[in-house]
Amino acid sequence: MKILVIGPSWVGDMMMSHSLYRSLKAQYPDAQIDVMAPAWCRPLLDRMPEIRQALAMPLGHGALALGERRRLGVSLREQGYDRAYVLPNSFKSALVPFFAKVPTRTGWRGEMRYGLLNDVRILDKTAFPLMVQRYVALAYPRDQIHRAEDLPQPLLWPQLQVAQAEIDAVLPAFDLVSERSLIGFCPGAEFGPAKRWPHYHYASLAQTLIERGHQVVLFGSAKDNEAGEAIRDTLPEPLRAFCTNLAGKTSLDQAVVLIAACHAVVSNDSGLMHVAAALNRPLVALYGPSSPDFTPPLSHQANVIRLITGYHRVRKGDGEQGYHQSLIDIQPERVLEALTPYLQTQEHR
The missing domain is CATH 3.40.50.2000 (Glycogen Phosphorylase B;)
Known part of the structure; x- marks a missing residue:
């Protein structure tokens, strides 16, 4: 299985997203996980052994740049990703996997992303009070996880590797x-x-x-x-x-x-x-x-x-x-x- 993740744009959020990657790898040991995020994130992603490669997101945090996102998505089609996980809640963050024609595109509803995402989760904030729980919940079928207590315990917390x-x-x-x-x-x-x-x-x-x-x-x-x-x-x-x-x-x-x-x-x-x-x-x-x-x-x-x-x-x-x-x-x-x-x-x- 080949997985594309559209990652967060902040250091803390990127660190917490590691729990998602660890959870995916625990379920699918042979999965190849690529994360698209700002280039500055690469030093963090390189220290997460679950990640095959970090893909630089060349667009700024607030830029829609619809044409550029389409070109970027089209360029990823040859990678043959099976699944995509979109962690930011913005409309624009879901565009690249859509244009890449990734068959299953998972994420929280966010800015009304029906169509861009075809595995849309509706967030009950009281059911998942922690950000890390919301990330990890995406790793599992939506009919399986309804609240934080349904997640496998203990959660696989972020772990950076330094020699x-x-x-x-x-x-x-x-x-x-x-x-x-x-x-x-x-x-x-x-x-x-x-x-x-x-x-x-x-x-x-x-x-x-x-x-x-x-x-x-x-x-x-x-x-x-x-x-x-x-x-x-x-x-x-x-x-x-x-x-x-x-x-x-x-x-x-x-x-x-x-x-x-x-x-x-x-x-x-x-x-x-x-x-x-x-x-x-x-x-x-x-x-x-x-x-x-x-x-x-x-x-x-x-x-x-x-x-x-x-x-x-x-x-x-x-x-x-x-x-x-x-x-x-x-x-x-x-x-x-x-x-x-x-x-x-x-x-x-």
Whole structure:
């Protein structure tokens, strides 16, 4: 069986989609699974052994580009795909499998995609409260799975593969070879400060960790570099040598390898949080207005801290510097308490 997946366009969603690929491979061990997604996703897909190849989606996130999608679909006809799974809910995301004439095209109804999809699922959000459940449900016949409880248990959570040799090669390139264990911070958030734990809380936690013999590494994209510098600048000057800001200075693949090298990770709700979970790193995940009830970190080593309930659709927080008050209220001492069980074996060597 040959399967085409139209994948998500966000890091966190792409990570959670791995559960679908693992579920498909468990049912159809000989299946060849190709995933079409933005080119930047390839470092993640290359670390998912279930994927035969990553196909670059050349069109921008918001572009309809009907003619180009038709040409792209026609070019895939010779691949002879048997099934397609469309994970985004947009109308345009279903066009390529339709033009590719894939016989069975599965997805949630989304933007009224009858015809484009011929195996349309109607989503009951209360029956599948988690995004990962909605992805995995697509792997099974619609008359078989009616609610999350019907899914095979346990769910096959995302698992990225990183070899020790890769870690050994990357650490020296960023001057991170030291007897001090690495603690990763992921202080960025896609939509600004409302989802970020305040930089001064990160700095307070970093100071304590450095004084206890660790080194701190900050991860993120180029637009997170400023937040990383704010953390470093808040530290006492003598301690800054043990806090490295790599936001915007690594490729995504290098960031994945470096996070795999971390003894533990502290993160806002972000794509890199889901990467850390898929690498099975001990993780403290900090939530504010976004909700772990929909997209929690999928790891048995994840500790979620959140002080409010429900989902709050805000892009700018109500606190100082645009932070959300619920994240301001999470004190560094509480995060350190959650981290400490993961650190004790390292500190007592």
